Amino acid sequence: MKRDINVVFEGSIPESYDRYLGPVLFEPFAEDMAARLKQARPESVLELACGSGILTRRLRDALPNTRLVATDLNPGMIAYAQPKFRQHENVEWWEADAAALPFSDGSFGAVVCQFGFMFVPEKELVMHEACRVLSPGGVLLFNVWDSMENNRFAQIAHKTISSFFDVDPPTFYEIPFSFYDPVLIRDLLEQAGFKSIEKFRVSFPCRSKSSAEFAIGLVRGNPTATTIEERGVDIDAVIQAVTREISKSGDICVDNTLHAFVWRAVRD
Numbered sequence: 001m002k003r004d005i006n007v008v009f010e011g012s013i014p015e016s017y018d019r020y021l022g023p024v025l026f027e028p029f030a031e032d033m034a035a036r037l038k039q040a041r042p043e044s045v046l047e048l049a050c051g052s053g054i055l056t057r058r059l060r061d062a063l064p065n066t067r068l069v070a071t072d073l074n075p076g077m078i079a080y081a082q083p084k085f086r087q088h089e090n091v092e093w094w095e096a097d098a099a100a101l102p103f104s105d106g107s108f109g110a111v112v113c114q115f116g117f118m119f120v121p122e123k124e125l126v127m128h129e130a131c132r133v134l135s136p137g138g139v140l141l142f143n144v145w146d147s148m149e150n151n152r153f154a155q156i157a158h159k160t161i162s163s164f165f166d167v168d169p170p171t172f173y174e175i176p177f178s179f180y181d182p183v184l185i186r187d188l189l190e191q192a193g194f195k196s197i198e199k200f201r202v203s204f205p206c207r208s209k210s211s212a213e214f215a216i217g218l219v220r221g222n223p224t225a226t227t228i229e230e231r232g233v234d235i236d237a238v239i240q241a242v243t244r245e246i247s248k249s250g251d252i253c254v255d256n257t258l259h260a261f262v263w264r265a266v267r268d
Contacts, residue, residue, distance in 0.1 A: 004121075005223050005226060005227060006119070006171065006172045006175055006223050007073065007074075007119045007223070008074065008223050008226065009051070009074045009076060009077050009222070009223065010074060010075075010076040011076065011226075012220065012225075013076070013220065013221060013222065013223065013225060013226070014051075014052050014074075014076050014077050014079075014080035014081075015080060016216060016217055016220035016221040016225070017051065017052055017217065017221035017222065018051075018052035018053075018054070018080065018221075019217070019221075020208075020213050020214065020216045020217025020218075020220070020221055021214075021217035021218070021221045021222075022052065022054050023208075023209075024206060024207065024208045024214055024217070025153075025206075025217075025258065026051075026054045026055075026114065026115070027054060028204040028258070029114060029115070029143055029202065029204065029258075029260060030054050030055040030057070030058040030114060031058055032143075032202055032262070033055055033058070033059075033112060033114055033141060033143060033262070034055065034058035034059050034061070034062040034063075035062065036141060036262065036264070037059065037062065037063070037110060037112055037139070037141055038062040038063060040109075040110055040139045040141075041063075042063070042066060042108070042109030042110035042138070042139065043066060043067065043109045044066060044067040044068075044069070044107070044108045044109045044110070045059060045063065045066055045067065045068050045069070045108060045109070045110045045111075045112060046069045046071065046101075046103065046107070046108040046110070046111045046112070046133060047059065047068070047069065047070045047071065047111075047112050047113065048071055048072075048096075048098045048111065048112070048113040048116055048117075048126075048130070048142075049071070049072055049073070049098060049113050049114070049115070049116025049117075049119070050070040050071060050072045050077070050078070050081060051072060051077050051081070051114075051116075052077055052080050052081050053070065053080070053081030053082075053084050053085070054114070055112070055114040056068070056070045056081060056084075056085075056091060057084060057085075059112070060085065060089055060091060064089075067090075067092070068090070068091050068092065069091075069092040069093075069094060069103075069108070070091055070092070070093055070094070071093075071094040071095070071096035071098070071101075072095065072096070073095070073096070073097055073098070074095075075095050078093050078095060081093075098113070098116065098117070098120050098126050098129065098130075099120050099121075099122045099125040099126050099129060100125070100129065101129045101132070101133055103133045104133070105132050105133065106133070106134065106135040106136070106138075107133050107135070108133055108134055108135065108138060109134070109135055109138050109139070110134070110138055110139045110140070110141065111130045111133065111134055111138070111139075111140045111141070111142075112140075112141045112142065113130075113141075113142040113143075114142070114143055115143060115144065115145060115176065115260075116142070117142055117144060117179060118144055118145065118175055118176050118177075118178060118179040119175060119176070123179070123188055124188060124191065124192070127188045127189055127191070127192035127194070128192045128193075130192070131192045131193045131194060131267050134267040135267070136267060136268070137266060137267065138266070138267045139264065139265070139266055139267075140189075140194060140263075140264070140265045140266075140267070141262070141263070141264050142262070142263055143202070143260050143261060143262045143263070144179050144180055144185070144260060144261055144263070145176050145177050145179075145180065145259070145260050145261075146177070146180050146201075146259035146260055146261060147177055147180055148173065148174075148177035150259045151177060151258060151259055152206075152256050153206055153214070153218070153246070153256055153258075154173050154176070154177055156242065156245045156246055157173055157218040157219070157242055158173035158174070159245075160238070160241050160242045160245050161173075161219065161224060161228070161238055161242070163241070164228075164233050164237070164238055164241075165231070165233070170224045170227040170228065172222055172223050172224045172227070173224070180261060182199055182261070185199075185263060186199075189263070189265045193267065193268050194265035194266060194267060194268065195265070195266055195267075195268045196264075196265065196266040197263070197264070197265045198263070198264045198265070199261055199262070199263055200261065200262040200263075200264075201259065201260075201261055202259075202260050202261070202262050203257050203258060203259050203260075204257070204258045205256070205257060205258070206256035206257060206258050211243050211246040211247040212239075212243045214243075214246055215239050215240075215242040215243040215246055216239055218242055218246075219235065219238050219239045219242055220235070220239070
């Protein structure tokens with residue numbers, strides 16, 4: 001079965017994702033997630049959708065003596081993340097589908113995922129699998145983006161990229177900002193067997209070194225780049241257009257704010 005292009009992070013995408021989007025979009029939330037998980041003091045942690053290792057790095061620093069298993073569906077992401085860690089840091093790397101985890105029941109004290117659950121079509125399976133591999137009393141911690149309307153950078157990128165296509169524009173940006181309904185998420189967690197469910201709204205300033213660098217990440221740092229190139233559209237022209245639109249907010253994007261939700265739940 002052919003994989004959905006919107007979840008395939010390969011080629012040069014992991015590097016662009018890490019270099020241009022990591023410091024702007026993901027590092028602040030990774031610090032927040034690691035600090036929250038540190039309070040739980042788990043003996044073992046399973047990270048789902050580890051990507052380029054941004055949260056993995058924070059987890060390893062916050063919990064240096066905890067068993068840490070980092071997984072991702074994309075081997076290219078794991079290959080990019082691994083060299084960031086020395087052998088003595090003892091991070092275990094697995095290529096794994098969050099909806100069909102290759103681990104035994106009750107294997108971990110905590111499961112954590114940063115901005116990954118939105119990309120898995122089978123949301124029910126993801127929650128059930130997370131619950132299954134947790135030991136009783138284990139903690140699930142994950143974050144998801146708020147809506148695209150509440151994350152202006154995504155609106156700008158999506159609208160500008162779409163303007164280059166007369167029909168069937170890339171749909172990538174519709175996915176990360178589609179899984180924020182609190183009623184739906186709470187129902188999924190309860191049905192999977194979680195209790196003590198909590199939700200927190202977390203916001204950070206959106207700051208980049210420059211609009212141009214941020215635009216490179218917004219175009220080249222996700223599967224949109226693959227779609228653009230396969231459709232024969234000039235990717236540099238797209239980046240320039242996104243840069244122009246972002247720069248209207250100031251070269252450092254100082255009047256933008258990133259909005260997300262953090263969910264914490266405990267296995268019964």
